[in-house]
Amino acid sequence: MTTREDCLAMDTKDPLAFTRARFRIPDGVIYLDGNSLGALPVTTSARIDDVIAREWGGDLIRSWNKADWIGLPARVGRRIAPLIGAGEDEAIAADSTSVNLFKLAAAALKHQAPRRVILTECENFPTDLYVLQGLGGLLGSAVELRTVSRNGLIHALTEDVALVALTHTDYKTGEIHDMAAINTAAHKIGALTLWDLSHSAGAMELALNRDGADLAIGCGYKYLNGGPGAPAYLFVARRLQDKLVQPLSGWMGHAAPFDFSDRYRPANGTLRFLSGTPVVLGMAALEEGLKTFDGISMREVEAKAGALGGLFLCLTEEQCGDAGFVIACPRDSAKRGSQVCLRHSEGYPIMQALITEGVIGDFRAPDTLRFGFAPLYTRYVDVFDAVAKLSEIIRHERWREDRFRIRAAVT
Amino acid sequence: MTTREDCLAMDTKDPLAFTRARFRIPDGVIYLDGNSLGALPVTTSARIDDVIAREWGGDLIRSWNKADWIGLPARVGRRIAPLIGAGEDEAIAADSTSVNLFKLAAAALKHQAPRRVILTECENFPTDLYVLQGLGGLLGSAVELRTVSRNGLIHALTEDVALVALTHTDYKTGEIHDMAAINTAAHKIGALTLWDLSHSAGAMELALNRDGADLAIGCGYKYLNGGPGAPAYLFVARRLQDKLVQPLSGWMGHAAPFDFSDRYRPANGTLRFLSGTPVVLGMAALEEGLKTFDGISMREVEAKAGALGGLFLCLTEEQCGDAGFVIACPRDSAKRGSQVCLRHSEGYPIMQALITEGVIGDFRAPDTLRFGFAPLYTRYVDVFDAVAKLSEIIRHERWREDRFRIRAAVT
Numbered sequence: 165m166t167t168r169e170d171c172l173a174m175d176t177k178d179p180l181a182f183t184r185a186r187f188r189i190p191d192g193v194i195y196l197d198g199n200s201l202g203a204l205p206v207t208t209s210a211r212i213d214d215v216i217a218r219e220w221g222g223d224l225i226r227s228w229n230k231a232d233w234i235g236l237p238a239r240v241g242r243r244i245a246p247l248i249g250a251g252e253d254e255a256i257a258a259d260s261t262s263v264n265l266f267k268l269a270a271a272a273l274k275h276q277a278p279r280r281v282i283l284t285e286c287e288n289f290p291t292d293l294y295v296l297q298g299l300g301g302l303l304g305s306a307v308e309l310r311t312v313s314r315n316g317l318i319h320a321l322t323e324d325v326a327l328v329a330l331t332h333t334d335y336k337t338g339e340i341h342d343m344a345a346i347n348t349a350a351h352k353i354g355a356l357t358l359w360d361l362s363h364s365a366g367a368m369e370l371a372l373n374r375d376g377a378d379l380a381i382g383c384g385y386k387y388l389n390g391g392p393g394a395p396a397y398l399f400v401a402r403r404l405q406d407k408l409v410q411p412l413s414g415w416m417g418h419a420a421p422f423d424f425s426d427r428y429r430p431a432n433g434t435l436r437f438l439s440g441t442p443v444v445l446g447m448a449a450l451e452e453g454l455k456t457f458d459g460i461s462m463r464e465v466e467a468k469a470g471a472l473g474g475l476f477l478c479l480t481e482e483q484c485g486d487a488g489f490v491i492a493c494p495r496d497s498a499k500r501g502s503q504v505c506l507r508h509s510e511g512y513p514i515m516q517a518l519i520t521e522g523v524i525g526d527f528r529a530p531d532t533l534r535f536g537f538a539p540l541y542t543r544y545v546d547v548f549d550a551v552a553k554l555s556e557i558i559r560h561e562r563w564r565e566d567r568f569r570i571r572a573a574v575t
Numbered sequence: 576m577t578t579r580e581d582c583l584a585m586d587t588k589d590p591l592a593f594t595r596a597r598f599r600i601p602d603g604v605i606y607l608d609g610n611s612l613g614a615l616p617v618t619t620s621a622r623i624d625d626v627i628a629r630e631w632g633g634d635l636i637r638s639w640n641k642a643d644w645i646g647l648p649a650r651v652g653r654r655i656a657p658l659i660g661a662g663e664d665e666a667i668a669a670d671s672t673s674v675n676l677f678k679l680a681a682a683a684l685k686h687q688a689p690r691r692v693i694l695t696e697c698e699n700f701p702t703d704l705y706v707l708q709g710l711g712g713l714l715g716s717a718v719e720l721r722t723v724s725r726n727g728l729i730h731a732l733t734e735d736v737a738l739v740a741l742t743h744t745d746y747k748t749g750e751i752h753d754m755a756a757i758n759t760a761a762h763k764i765g766a767l768t769l770w771d772l773s774h775s776a777g778a779m780e781l782a783l784n785r786d787g788a789d790l791a792i793g794c795g796y797k798y799l800n801g802g803p804g805a806p807a808y809l810f811v812a813r814r815l816q817d818k819l820v821q822p823l824s825g826w827m828g829h830a831a832p833f834d835f836s837d838r839y840r841p842a843n844g845t846l847r848f849l850s851g852t853p854v855v856l857g858m859a860a861l862e863e864g865l866k867t868f869d870g871i872s873m874r875e876v877e878a879k880a881g882a883l884g885g886l887f888l889c890l891t892e893e894q895c896g897d898a899g900f901v902i903a904c905p906r907d908s909a910k911r912g913s914q915v916c917l918r919h920s921e922g923y924p925i926m927q928a929l930i931t932e933g934v935i936g937d938f939r940a941p942d943t944l945r946f947g948f949a950p951l952y953t954r955y956v957d958v959f960d961a962v963a964k965l966s967e968i969i970r971h972e973r974w975r976e977d978r979f980r981i982r983a984a985v986t
Contacts, residue, residue, distance in 0.1 A: 188632045190632065195635060197635065201631075201635060201636045203635065204627065204628075204631050204632035208627055209628055212624075212856070213623075213624060216615065216620050216802070216860075217599075217620055220615050220803055221614075221620075224601070224606060224608065224612060224614065224935060225608045225611050225935060226930070226935070228803075259674065259851070260670070260825065260850060260852055260854075262823065262825030262826070262827075262850045263823060263825070263850055263851055266822070266823050270713055274712075274713070288837075290826055290829075290836065290837060291825045291826035291851065293837050293838075294825060294828075294839035295823065295824060295825055295850075297824060297839045298821070298822040298823060298839065299822060301820065301822060302685070302714070302822035303713070303714070304717075311837075383852075391856060392630075392638065392639075392644055392854075392855035392856070393644075393853045393854040393856070393858070395854065396851070411677070411709040411710060411713035412673065412677050412706065412709060413705045413706060413709030413712075414671065414674070414702045414705060414706055415702035415705060417705075418701075423940060424701045424747075424939060426697055426699075426701060427704075427708070428704070439671060439677075440673035440674055440807070441672075441796070441804045443671075443803075443804040443805065443806065443854050444802065444803035444804040445623070445802060445804075445854075445856040446804075446854040446856050446857050447804070449627075519637075524635060524637070526636070528835060
């Protein structure tokens with residue numbers, strides 16, 4: 165049996181132990197939902213206060229130059245690049261993940277004409293499916309959305325596919341795609357690839373360029389710690405940047421936005437993938453969130469993510485082996501994102517009871533309990549304490565209380 | 576001649592004088608650029624600090640329910656509605672102005688098929704033209720962008736027009752369109768109208784419903800005081816809400832976003848015009864910005880806007896009558912937004928000299944000096960002092976200094 169002392173010893177030896185001090189984690193909370201909303205970095209409050217009071221309040225409009233607000237999207241992008249294995253001129257922060265997906269999918273489709281098939285999987289993150297469906301609805305016969313099951317993907321890579329759009333880490337099972345293999349297979353038949361990194365970036369070592377990815381998007385408010393609804397980002401491989409034109413051609417993507425000319429002329433590089441004015445408060449908070457990765461090796465992040473997840477599964481089997489949980493994520497950490505998923509017929513009230521007792525994970529209908537590990541602030545002892553609480557709730561059947569059965573609007 | 580004392584007397588009698596205390600205006604600055612970036616409300620710092628420290632840092636993911644983050648877009652929309660003459664279920668905050676324009680133009684075009692003409696004017700705000708061009712590029716022959724001169728608009732309203740997309744207040748000349756007349760003319764031939772209210776809302780009394788507008792978008796960071804790059808908003812007349820489907824169909828626009836179903840099903844009402852996760856910091860700041868309008872009559876706002884602009888023009892003629900300025904905005908305040916525009920061959924260095932001396936307006940190439948008046952915080956004496964400074968700069972030819980001739984990236 166693994167003891168609490170074993171876990172404390174693991175924390176002592178953890179090369180990433182020091183980064184927990186970069187966050188404010190509330191007392192009495194074990195936070196295993198950093199894959200939904202990353203925790204608050206200690207520097208964010210002061211930075212945003214300064215942006216508001218000095219840059220906005222004091223310098224007003226002059227801060228577009230003086231505080232380089234105008235440079236925020238590219239500057240934030242340069243901080244994201246090393247986390248995803250991109251060149252620093254290949255990533256830029258903008259809009260939401262959904263909007264970025266639309267921009268890149270539309271641009272890729274245009275580039276790949278007359279091919280018109282977008283290939284994706286049924287288990288893709290719902291908003292990704294919705295956005296692709298929306299693009300399909302808009303373009304009518306100019307696009308065909310082909311949605312297949314995960315294991316049908318390689319078989320569905322036929323010569324008519326324009327774009328393969330997938331989420332790297334499955335939000336529900338934690339399973340990760342073999343990005344290099346899919347890129348290679350896609351390129352072999354002349355398709356481009358577009359990866360949603362929302363549940364991957366910041367929790368593992370990604371190597372978009374080494375693995376041959378064409379396009380990617382991702383979320384700023386999960387492992388990147390950018391705060392609720394933080395701006396998202398996008399990646400466009402250098403070789404494609406000046407070949408793609410995206411349709412949300414707002415002034416920030418113009419080659420000379422302040423010329424106020426009446427004809428759109430796309431900027432070079434990633435700037436052309438911007439649309440409207442960047443949301444400065446959100447960008448600044450995202451920049452602070454990314455600073456929590458300063459001096460960190462993503463290889464160590466990935467190793468710790470795998471170890472935390474492995475420990476959770478092991479402890480669950482040791483302590484809740486007969487409680488009816490079904491492990492719904494890969495056991496092999498090389499195939500798993502930084503989360504574990506357990507299925508249980510009473511998953512909803514169990515998660516509510518856990519949250520009430522300070523262990524915050526999340527629930528995904530119909531029956532999945534999801535626990536995310538943010539290697540920068542989740543400790544091994546947190547995992548121990550979380551599973552101990554889970555076991556206690558099961559043992560005393562505390563989840564049977566009526567109050568845990570009422571579903572809230574957002575879970 | 577109008578004296579400084581006359582202006583101080585106007586301030587004493589101003590029914591909106593009390594709202595200046597709702598803002599932090601830096602000492603030594605006369606801020607006439609609230610039409611580019613509104614000033615900082617006094618409540619914003621504390622609100623955002625609370626959102627960051629307590630809602631995000633303390634309650635973490637639970638704040639989507641507990642702090643009603645999920646309700647922010649509609650709640651902010653309900654505050655915008657009375658400023659634009661909309662029902663409270665007709666406006667919602669989301670994304671950027673550019674992205675919202677794309678969503679509504681695409682939705683309207685789909686609804687109006689087989690009509691495929693979008694009518695706009697060459698003088699439209701550049702980003703609006705770019706976005707319409709981008710939509711045109713994406714849809715190819717399914718859309719025809721017809722760009723005519725301002726006075727050719729009514730003549731161009733032929734039976735093939737699907738949508739008329741215009742900016743209500745011209746950013747460069749301050750001239751406003753007769754919204755009711757254009758709506759009526761458009762409806763007569765079966766077209767819909769889409770108004771960009773960015774340079775109007777918050778500075779005048781708008782009556783979208785009374786005037787028969789179909790769709791509108793607008794910016795949160797100008798007269799609405801939402802902060803740099805604040806989220807934008809959109810308006811869809813109730814009669815159209817459930818008839819239009821927009822293509823950026825992200826999960827926030829889904830009828831049941833937390834069901835995570837794999838098929839997009841649009842929500843009812845304005846919610847279907849949302850796309851991705853709302854940027855909470857930006858939304859909360861915009862909500863604070865909108866509170867500066869609490870208890871204010873928009874009729875009084877409009878009256879003061881007209882009076883401030885009129886005073887500026889009058890003082891300019893009195894004090895700088897022979898300086899080579901050409902008035903480039905309507906003299907009739909009923910036809911003018913809350914800004915005045917002066918053309919001058921040396922406009923750029925003159926504006927730079929003014930800014931250096933604490934009078935912040937802005938410059939629009941090639942030769943326009945633009946001064947915006949935010950009736951909630953601009954005083955009559957500010958207008959006096961600004962023109963006095965302008966006159967001094969002209970008299971002493973201070974704009975001839977070399978340092979005022981270097982163009983910055985953002986002006």
